[in-house]
């Protein structure tokens with residue numbers, strides 16, 4: 041690293057100044073960014089009482105040269121930025137030279153540091169911003185920063201801190217986000233002496249996500265990797281079975297910096313709009329590499345917001361990247377039908393001594409072991425509340441094992457799989473076993489060792505929807521002339537409404553005639569429907585007319601959408617006995633769909649259940 045220097049006044053004025061210390065989590069963020077910038081590949085974060093009592097960050101990075109140490113906590117002293125030109129091409133996470141100064145101002149801070157070149161380390165002790173003592177100390181390479189009694193001298197700020205649960209969740213959230221992005225670094229997180237997780241630091245994003253968020257999230261991800269102009273987007277995005285009810289599990293990184301961007305969030309959620317149910321969001325770990333000069337990260341003091349100088353290329357990038365992803369992947373989620381220990385615990389439970397706690401307390405620890413993401417803060421609370429020290433011991437033992445397992449350079453990670461590429465003959469190739477409850481189709485995918493369960497109504501609905509929608513778009517709905525016109529009785533008002541829209545209805549495939557008081561004659565119907573469905577569809581259209589009094593000639597997408605949705609409403613009537621040939625047709629039609637995995641409302645049409653899952657029913 042360069043020597044630390046004071047920035048000149050003109051440059052200081054250009055940097056968005058501001059308080060970086062809002063809460064313990066913001067301290068953790070700044071300290072971690074410093075460790076990352078220092079090139080560490082192992083970082084330990086220890087907090088006590090949600091960081092209010094203690095925050096300690098230890099890294100094995102470059103260390104601070106002894107002579108520079110007293111500069112490090114002066115305001116606007118940095119080793120990362122010297123000229124204005126650098127400001128527009130920032131590659132490090134820090135650059136303002138403010139963090140250590142601001143943190144030292146609100147806490148009692150201790151720094152112990154040693155560079156590889158020097159034989160002895162340095163230790164500095166600060167109290168409320170002032171240097172108390174500085175001297176030599178024997179220590180290992182790297183830096184440890186300890187903050188104690190945060191805000192204790194500023195009661196007003198102390199009062200604004202939230203509960204320990206909230207503040208520690210904020211910290212965990214910060215560490216989760218930074219650790220996911222910096223997957224070449226092993227992060228170890230310890231809260232109130234409990235080890236929460238250690239990431240492997242093996243440059244593998246999915247392994248890292250597994251260690252932080254657990255199996256369910258890590259196993260249901262599809263890879264995205266796309267170039268456009270001089271931009272590159274890559275990362276992992278959840279499949280449809282594993283969407284989330286809010287956006288908290290969307291981590292966006294621009295040039296490895298964790299950022300918040302309303303624009304990217306809009307583009308990401310927009311890409312999934314038509315395939316996810318309402319108010320469901322994809323889980324995403326997205327990395328955007330872009331030339332540093334095309335963005336401005338200097339618009340907020342804590343560097344979490346950025347501005348794109350030109351939005352259009354970014355929109356294009358998302359459009360092409362996500363249509364590629366959505367069209368080319370199999371989006372069938374894996375169904376867990378039986379609560380199971382997580383993959384780590386399973387192997388370890390049986391073979392290793394896990395402490396007797398688990399074996400001896402029947403209803404206690406299993407609960408914990410079954411959670412899919414044991415490292416999320418809320419799960420910890422669940423465990424704490426119930427099972428006190430016993431579980432605690434077991435918990436630590438397990439986590440200790442996990443840590444040990446993860447630090448092995450070559451881990452067996454067969455349990456991590458991303459979504460496979462889509463096979464366009466997938467549904468056709470399945471062996472049909474049969475139908476149950478007149479509602480679900482059971483198939484076997486012998487090759488993958490999976491049972492495929494299809495919701496026939498959702499699937500059929502999707503087929504009708506897609507077919508009809510594209511016919512509507514092309515204004516090419518084939519109709520069939522009925523041998524005998526169908527007679528429909530209805531009120532004069534209703535009949536007149538339909539007659540007024542006669543030409544629009546003709547485009548949809550209906551030919552109708554006024555046949556005197558209260559009688560409407562139907563001569564032609566769209567040919568993808570049978571008689572019953574066609575009439576039900578016409579009724580749906582009539583109800584639509586009662587509300588809107590107008591059907592345009594399919595000019596707007598909205599109109600096409602709402603007509604197509606009505607078409608599939610009409611198409612599904614519960615409990616249809618299907619012949620084998622009908623099932624085969626349905627499966628073949630599904631292969632032709634752009635996205636056969638969800639119905640028009642975003643519900644899944646198909647799930648897979650592995651033979652291993654089924655085996656668990658029988659304790660195999």
Ligand code: ADP
Pocket residue numbers: 041043044070074075078099101102103104112113117118119120133134135136137138139140141183
């Ligand atoms: P900035 O990160 O914006 O440069 P900081 O106040 O966070 O400002 O840190 C000031 C300087 O102290 C950094 O530029 C860096 O040289 C040094 N520094 C801080 N933390 C570490 C660390 N963990 N390892 C090595 N150097 C560090």
Ligand code: MG
Pocket residue numbers: 070073074133134135137139140
């Ligand atoms: Mg910094």
